[in-house]
Amino acid sequence: MADELSKVFAALADPTRRDIVARLAAGDATVGELAEPYDVTVQAVSKHLKVLEGAGLVTRGRDAQRRPVHLEANVFDLMTKWIERYRREAEARYSRLADVLAELNDAPGEAGGLQEGAVS
Structure with a gap:
């Protein structure tokens, strides 16, 4: 899974490729259609x-003379699961930090606690 993700993130590191992926989210397109807005060759x-x-992000099909490029959405599911895992871990750490800070604020007279009348 990690190696697959490395390929996906490396492929998406380029702004042109990210733009191509965004355009393919609207539907399949040929190489020529994808090349139109750029000042580069086909x-x-x-x-x-x-x-x-x-990276598994797109596939190329064949429709008579047309060769459409198709976005593979299942790869984004893999990325989302990976990102979600680390989002949950970060959220849990922030929650624990909030609990520790609340305990420090609720401990009157102890070092680190806010005392009544103290200026913060």
Whole structure:
């Protein structure tokens, strides 16, 4: 799983590839259609697509003469699960920190506690 994620995050590190992925979220497109808004060659976009394809983010199909590029949403599920795991861990740490800080504030007269009349 970690190696798969490394490929995905590395592929998405490039802003052009992120933009291509965002455009494919609206629907399948050909390499030529994907290349239109960029000041690069179709071959350059094709290279970006090979990186995305290697990471499992896109697949290329065949529809008669048309070769649409398709976004593979299941890869985003993998990323979401990974991100969610660390979000929950961070949230738990912040919750424990909040509990410790609350205990310190509730301990009158002890070092670190806020005393009545003290200026904070």
